[in-house]
Amino acid sequence: MSEYLIAREELDFLLWDWLDLAGDCGDAVDRESADAILDLSARLAADAFLPHYKTADRVEPFQDGTGVHALPEIGAALREYAELGLFAASFPPELGGLGLPSLLANASFAQFLAANVSTAAYVMLTTANARLLATFGSPAQITQFALPQIEGRWFGTMCLSEPQAGSNLGDVATRAVADGADALGDRYRLTGNKMWISGGDHDLSENIVHLVLAKVAEPGRATEEGTKGLSLFVVPKFLPTGARNDVAVAGLNHKMGYRGTTNCLLNFGEGEGALGWIIGTPGQGLPQMFKMMNEARIGVALGAAALGYRGYRHALAYARERRQGRPSGAGAGPSRPILAHPDVRDMLLTAKCYAEGALALVLYCAKLVDRAEQDAEAATLLALLTPIAKTWASEYGLAVNDIAIQVHGGYGYTRDFDVEQLWRDNRLNPIHEGTTGIQALDLAGRKLRDGAGLAILRTRIAETIARAEAGAALTGHAEALDLCWRRIADAVGTLRDAGSQGMASNATALLRAFGHGVVGWQWLDRALLCTDAPEDPFRGGKLWACRYFFEREMPRIDAWLRPIEAGSDIGAAVPAEFL
Structure with missing residues (x-):
């Protein structure tokens, strides 16, 4: 089954021939080391992520009196991923990272997304969370909350949406009340409800770090409405003391795809209020969160491209093996592979254009990420192409999965073949993160x-x-x-x-x-x-x-x-x- 992941020849062509990875690596990594990382990623994706792809779809997360539980194989795969230092791949050495260019890190991660997107989603959320903290958090907050995520011991979430506030974040009703200060900064008590929180609770890691958008409420003063009043808080499931924070799971959402990723309705402050620390200053929540959201949009696009690419590979292999029909006017005689039919070739060419085009587009944006901090032109182009990459890869990656089912015919509509699950997993991507x-x-x-x-x-x-x-x-x-x-x-x-x-x-x-x-x-x-x-x-x-x-x-x-x-x-x- 590993042959259906991202072809190494494809990655080599994109990274070295087209995108000139060598020019972006500098002293961080040479070709031999980069090849070793890609080889390692392909093996781990095939050996640890792919085997439970269908099991995680069938055995969904559940909640009981002791908490939220996910398939144990998910945790085992993520621990192997952490032990090899891959959570830290794109972080600088001073934060314990490998210092890999974003382009190489994303090429590595594409294999895991192709193998098992719902397991890989925990990685995407955690690294984006840690990067935001590393960018905007205080030194104490980075040490306390970001470093354990970079190590892969703790996982992270982003808590934006609420039952009444989806895309319009100005309607966020979660409130934060000042509660003193300590070594981690200004402390607040949060109350409110957050909806659609991927990875919001589970038993896969030692702790979960929530990044929560809320509005500061001050006694005797009206809370500022709209997005200008939003601030960002780091709210852990377990406090530095080891005590459980006032964050409760009100229920799990049951999804069509991505079933291995827990998705929760979280209540902050059912008791005295969830304890959290403000990141930066009040009113800066949305600009800070866009750091994580934009990274997540590229991540969603990469996942959509990877799922589409895997669907294309399945369809191509099936079309080469499945025998059906004969040449026009041939009469009796052996049937031929459906790949011989012009209509099937047309579908496969469409799928090839979409799948390879989506992967190339997202990796091109990853290259811009590498250059954006020192190159204003690259930063401007990245900003322009982020909504393009997120949307095109999501919609046309999904279209590839639709074509893959069609190529398989009735077999593709059954659970015996991966292509129906790939379609269900990919159907979320045109929706979430915008x-x-x-x-x-x-x-x-x-x-x-x-x-x-x-x-x-x-x-x-x-x-x-x-x-x-x-x-x-x-x-x-x-x-x-x-x-x-x-x-x-x-x-x-x-x-x-x-x-x-x-x-x-x-x-x-x-x-x-x-x-x-x-x-x-x-x-x-x-x-x-x-x-x-x-x-x-x-x-x-x-x-x-x-x-x-x-x-x-x-x-x-x-x-x-x-x-x-x-x-x-x-x-x-x-x-x-x-x-």
Whole structure:
């Protein structure tokens, strides 16, 4: 089964040939060490994460009088992961980390997401939690709460949503009341309810560190409403004294996929109030939390890409083995593998374009993470591409899993084959960490507002186009890409001038056109590395996939842009009673 995870040849091509990992490693790691890390990741994912993939789907977490319990194999796998230092992979040595570039760390982690996304989710949440604390916490808070997570002994969560407050965090009702100070900083008592908390409680680690958004309540003074009043608090399940904090599990949510990841409704402060320490100063909660949310969005995108990639590999293997049908007019005789049928090849080419395109897009963003702290241009481009990566990988990774079921036929709809579970697991990804609609508003309303990110992106696209035009093989694709981006840029201007109603009606269409345009650019960019080996199955496959994307996928952009160009406002104009 391990052959269905991320192909090593794919990772090597992306990391070394396309994204120049060697240029980002510096003194942190050499090629031999990087290869060893990738080899280790593939083995551990196959040996410790993959074996309980279906078991964790069948044996869901449960709650009894002693607490919340998850499948023991999950804890065993995560302990092996921690013992090898992989929780610490992307953290600097001064925090006990391995100091790996984000690009290499994400390539390593992709194997675990492909093998068992619900087990790997605990890692993603924990590392994002620890990174936020390492960025904004005090030295004492880092020592107390971040370092045990970097070691993999404690796990972390992010507690934003509430039963009445999902995407609109201004409606958060959890309150924090000052309760003195100690060596960990200003102390508060929190009361409120948090919903949809992945990893919110379990018996897999020594402790759980919650990062909780709440509003500071002061006696005799009205609590500031909206997002400006939000502050961020670190609230552990067990206090430094060893005592249990006032955090209770009110219930578990039962999900369609990701079933091995506990998902909880948490009550903070059923008694005297949950004890927590403010991170930084009051009112800075949302900017701080965006550090974790943006990392989580890239993580969600990587998980969606990995699940899609594994689905594609399953479908391709099945199509090579499953015999069904004969050539037209052949009459009697042996049936042939379904891979011989043009319709099946069409589906597999679509799946290949989506799966490999999504993985490449997310790893490209991981490379930008490595450069963002020292390179303002990379930081601006990363901000622009984060909603693109999160959405495109989530939607089209899921589309790959849908295609994989179709290739399997009726077998794919049964639990005997992995592809139905891969689809269920991936169906969450277009929803959590910001739905497609939320990402579209972020792109159209924020990331494209001043045009800086778009200008940087178009410069990079123009460089690819110029390289493609210098040779004969891909000139047609270069011309098509240039025309496409001229039109997308015009649509951005049209939407910017359309007012809030026009933008809200067409932001998602712009996001979809933009995403396909970015992926088309990256397919052409990678294809340029393969023109000297068109007969090689791997590199020649990239050329065929690029051609397919430009012939069959890029024309979709026209349909998404037409309503924007026409000024359609149907989404806002239709009366509610007519729906």
